[in-house]
Amino acid sequence: MSSPVPAVEARSVVKLFGQGNAAVRALDEVSVAVAAGEFFTLLGPSGCGKTTLLRCIAGFETPTDGAILLGGRDITAEPPNRRRVNTVFQSYALFPHLTVRENVSFGLEMLGRPRAEIRDTTDRMLALVQLDAMADRRPDALSGGQQQRVALARALAPAPEVLLLDEPLSALDLKLRKEMQAELKRLQHETGITFVFVTHDQEEALAMSDRIGVMSGGRLLQVGSPRDIYDRPATRFVADFIGETNVLSGMAEGAVARLPTGETLALPAACSGPVTLAVRPEQLRLAPPWEDGALRATVTGATYLGTDSRLRLRLADGTEMVARIPSVPGGESVPAPGTEVGLAPVRGAVQVLAE
Amino acid sequence: MSEAALSRPAMAAAARPGRRVRPFSATGLPGFTAVAVAVFLLLYLPIAALIVYSFNASNSIVNWGGFSLRWYEAAWNNRAVQDAAVRSLVIATVAALASTALATLAAIGTTRQGRFRGRMAIWGTINLPLMVPEIVTGVALLIVFGQVRAWTGYQGLGYLMLAHTAFCIPFAYLPIRARLETMDRTLETAAADLYASPWQAFRRVTLPLLAPGIAAGMMLAFVISLDDVIITEFVKSAGQDTLPTWMLGQFRRTLTPEVNAISTAILALTLVPLTAFFLVTRRRPPTHR
Ligand SMILES: Nc1ncnc2c1ncn2[C@@H]1O[C@H](COP(=O)(O)OP(=O)(O)O)[C@@H](O)[C@H]1O
Ligand SMILES: [Mg+2]
Numbered sequence: 001m002s003s004p005v006p007a008v009e010a011r012s013v014v015k016l017f018g019q020g021n022a023a024v025r026a027l028d029e030v031s032v033a034v035a036a037g038e039f040f041t042l043l044g045p046s047g048c049g050k051t052t053l054l055r056c057i058a059g060f061e062t063p064t065d066g067a068i069l070l071g072g073r074d075i076t077a078e079p080p081n082r083r084r085v086n087t088v089f090q091s092y093a094l095f096p097h098l099t100v101r102e103n104v105s106f107g108l109e110m111l112g113r114p115r116a117e118i119r120d121t122t123d124r125m126l127a128l129v130q131l132d133a134m135a136d137r138r139p140d141a142l143s144g145g146q147q148q149r150v151a152l153a154r155a156l157a158p159a160p161e162v163l164l165l166d167e168p169l170s171a172l173d174l175k176l177r178k179e180m181q182a183e184l185k186r187l188q189h190e191t192g193i194t195f196v197f198v199t200h201d202q203e204e205a206l207a208m209s210d211r212i213g214v215m216s217g218g219r220l221l222q223v224g225s226p227r228d229i230y231d232r233p234a235t236r237f238v239a240d241f242i243g244e245t246n247v248l249s250g251m252a253e254g255a256v257a258r259l260p261t262g263e264t265l266a267l268p269a270a271c272s273g274p275v276t277l278a279v280r281p282e283q284l285r286l287a288p289p290w291e292d293g294a295l296r297a298t299v300t301g302a303t304y305l306g307t308d309s310r311l312r313l314r315l316a317d318g319t320e321m322v323a324r325i326p327s328v329p330g331g332e333s334v335p336a337p338g339t340e341v342g343l344a345p346v347r348g349a350v351q352v353l354a355e
Numbered sequence: 356m357s358e359a360a361l362s363r364p365a366m367a368a369a370a371r372p373g374r375r376v377r378p379f380s381a382t383g384l385p386g387f388t389a390v391a392v393a394v395f396l397l398l399y400l401p402i403a404a405l406i407v408y409s410f411n412a413s414n415s416i417v418n419w420g421g422f423s424l425r426w427y428e429a430a431w432n433n434r435a436v437q438d439a440a441v442r443s444l445v446i447a448t449v450a451a452l453a454s455t456a457l458a459t460l461a462a463i464g465t466t467r468q469g470r471f472r473g474r475m476a477i478w479g480t481i482n483l484p485l486m487v488p489e490i491v492t493g494v495a496l497l498i499v500f501g502q503v504r505a506w507t508g509y510q511g512l513g514y515l516m517l518a519h520t521a522f523c524i525p526f527a528y529l530p531i532r533a534r535l536e537t538m539d540r541t542l543e544t545a546a547a548d549l550y551a552s553p554w555q556a557f558r559r560v561t562l563p564l565l566a567p568g569i570a571a572g573m574m575l576a577f578v579i580s581l582d583d584v585i586i587t588e589f590v591k592s593a594g595q596d597t598l599p600t601w602m603l604g605q606f607r608r609t610l611t612p613e614v615n616a617i618s619t620a621i622l623a624l625t626l627v628p629l630t631a632f633f634l635v636t637r638r639r640p641p642t643h644r
């Protein structure tokens with residue numbers, strides 16, 4: 001964000017697979033700019049075009065339309081081996097006939113760097129991912145987590161302008177995954193390289209990213225910081241995909257929206273016409289049913305989760321709602337099913353979605 | 356959707372106790388062992404006899420006269436055998452190298468170019484010689500090379516080398532192609548990602564991973580060429596006997612254990628590289644994931 005020129009940029013990138021009516025629109029007018037040194041995450045469900053976008057940046061696919069820029073330079077027509085971009089493949093794609101050391105030094109050798117530099121950089125990279133002791137082994141003598149680290153070292157060694165990571169952690173078990181998340185953040189911090197990271201795991205995206213781009217059906221729906229995306233989702237899809245949310249429809253009448261139940265909710269900004277509203281479950285508070293601004297609801301079920309309870313409720317018109325009520329030490333338990341309660345959104349909780 | 360429908364027969368089977376489905380077992384067939392033993396005897400007993408009688412001290416290929424290496428010595432010192440052996444090895448080496456090089460290019464061309472029109476036709480064209488009766492190929496080559504001989508006056512071993520190269524190509528092609536098809540293409544993508552030019556990616560990644568397939572193809576081609584009689588018989592000029600055609604010629608005269616000795620030597624010549632190849636490829640870790 002310090003540099004005015006983005007490290008990597010996609011401009012209205014369209015990618016079609018197949019021809020004519022049978023064509024799949026894997027990318028639909030995707031435009032995004034990633035700042036130098038940023039940890040940028042592409043988040044979206046399987047099949048939304050994340051891999052295709054990475055492959056367009058790496059040069060393995062040619063966009064049907066649009067341009068890819070690296071450090072402000074148009075590289076759309078350049079072959080992969082001319083782009084200062086490296087990829088950590090989902091399957092790692094380590095060279096099985098080469099040792100760990102030879103894998104890591106491969107890129108530097110292809111770049112024609114002097115021998116001494118290759119040796120020093122390779123040593124440094126092996127130390128960085130704590131694989132010095134494994135340098136002379138072949139990849140298939142390593143565990144999954146170790147192979148992952150070789151793949152990282154191999155991609156980082158040539159000091160690319162941008163590192164692309166395609167769901168690198170999806171093959172690891174939960175514990176290793178958490179470790180590698182921390183490891184990736186550390187590596188990015190130490191190398192200062194721009195990371196474009198792909199995942200379909202929203203928790204991973206929220207925990208690791210400087211900014212997130214949410215994709216669906218080949219489109220980039222929203223780009224923002226984890227907080228932005230979570231607190232101010234732009235569309236219903238984003239609101240649903242990132243965490244749990246309550247979606248309500250209503251009719252805006254200036255500063256308030258009238259719900260089908262006849263009750264009103266305060267809007268963050270005045271507008272008019274039909275609106276879709278979103279409220280996070282943890283931003284709802286239990287109130288007496290008669291309180292001003294609270295929605296009347298009936299409790300239909302509750303699950304105790306330790307730090308809080310997940311309460312299921314139904315509004316007067318049948319709309320299902322979820323609220324997360326924090327546990328209070330020694331406090332009373334949550335209302336039993338059948339209880340009539342009021343649901344009050346905390347200040348600023350109601351978001352207007354652009355359907 | 357159809358999960359419930361699919362699992363119903365399975366549930367029915369599970370509900371019927373004591374009626375487990377036993378898979379078909381060939382070894383359980385009556386007389387399996389007897390047939391198997393008979394087949395192995397038929398395959399290996401004659402070869403064993405051939406090897407044993409190559410050490411016969413007498414002139415006969417059926418009556419044992421004690422152990423001796425005299426027929427190996429006789430074959431070794433036989434001028435005709437020496438010439439034929441050298442000719443066989445030269446032709447087999449040239450044919451193995453040339454056919455493997457061509458087959459490697461063909462295999463890469465037919466598996467690495469993606470789908471293109473006529474790919475199946477090319478695949479068929481490469482493999483069809485395996486199906487064409489050798490005698491037909493022999494006659495066809497005899498006619499064509501006869502013409503060429505008449506035009507150019509060239510009489511050398513080139514015709515045999517060309518013919519052997521041609522019929523060895525499909526044998527070399529099959530293992531190379533099999534290897535290419537199981538190879539992970541992401542590896543080539545990864546090489547390109549790491550700044551390898553297409554040639555460097557081929558040289559540093561594809562070729563080393565393909566090496567076992569190439570070696571297998573070359574070995575197969577060498578053995579096939581070494582062993583060929585029919586096509587060689589048609590293509591060779593006078594005085595161009597290879598070991599097999601020379602041996603065939605001997606059958607018109609009295610047979611001595613010298614033929615056994617030569618056969619045993621050829622057998623060793625084909626088994627040694629195959630065994631070496633097997634041991635080398637087994638010791639190395641598998642080269643694809
Ligand atoms: N080589 C291809 N040929 C045809 N369709 C493809 C190809 N690659 C991807 N697609 C299609 O493009 C869409 C996006 O795929 P992809 O980028 O792999 O999604 P993601 O990585 O988000 O799971 C999918 O519908 C997929 O089927
Ligand atoms: Mg993908």
